[in-house]
Structures are given as C-alpha cells and as structure tokens.
Amino acid sequence: MVPLQAMDCSCADAGGATGAAEDKIVCFAVETEPARVVERARLSIQKPGVDALALRPDQRIFAAGGWDGRVRVFHYSKAKPLTVLKVHVEAHELGV
Secondary structure (H helix, E strand, O other), X not given: OOOOOEEEEEOOOOEEEEEXXXXXXXXXXXXXXXXXXXXXXXXXXXXXXXXXXXXXXXXXXXXXXXXXXXXXXXXXXXXXXXXXXXXXXXXXXXXX
C-alpha cells in the first residue's frame, strides 16, 4: 500500500498519479477486469514530500508541488521528469 497525500486522475485513460511524505511519486492505472489499481511507474524525487498534484487535461504532463517549494513537471505517459520550477519557492518566501 502506498501512502497518499496528493492525487490527480484522468477519467479519459483511467489512471493518474499520487504523492505523499515519501521521496516518490507513483503513476497508476485502473483496470476493469479484474477491477484493480496497478502501479505503472514509481518516480524518485530528491526531496521528500508532495502536497499537490495536477494532471493537464490533455494527459501529456503533470506537475507535483513539493514540500521543498519546488514544482516538478513530468511527462505523464512516459513517466519521465521534464523540469523543476523554482518559482514556487519564491512565492512561498513572499507569502503568496
């Protein structure tokens, strides 16, 4: 069982991603026969803690907001990291 603090999912492909206090983000798929949730990928992140996840409506990328104030962007279907944004850190420091 994977701890859960943040999750977003797509009805279009019956899958999504989850994050928690760990140093991992899990991408999953929902299968209908038999009914079960299957782990597609487990992505490691350098600093533990994810408190927000958002999957873009076209299911191409998703973003994870971390406890370290960074936003990590991933390719959804390939489960590959794309970039890390530090803008979130600056917003936290400003109290935005």
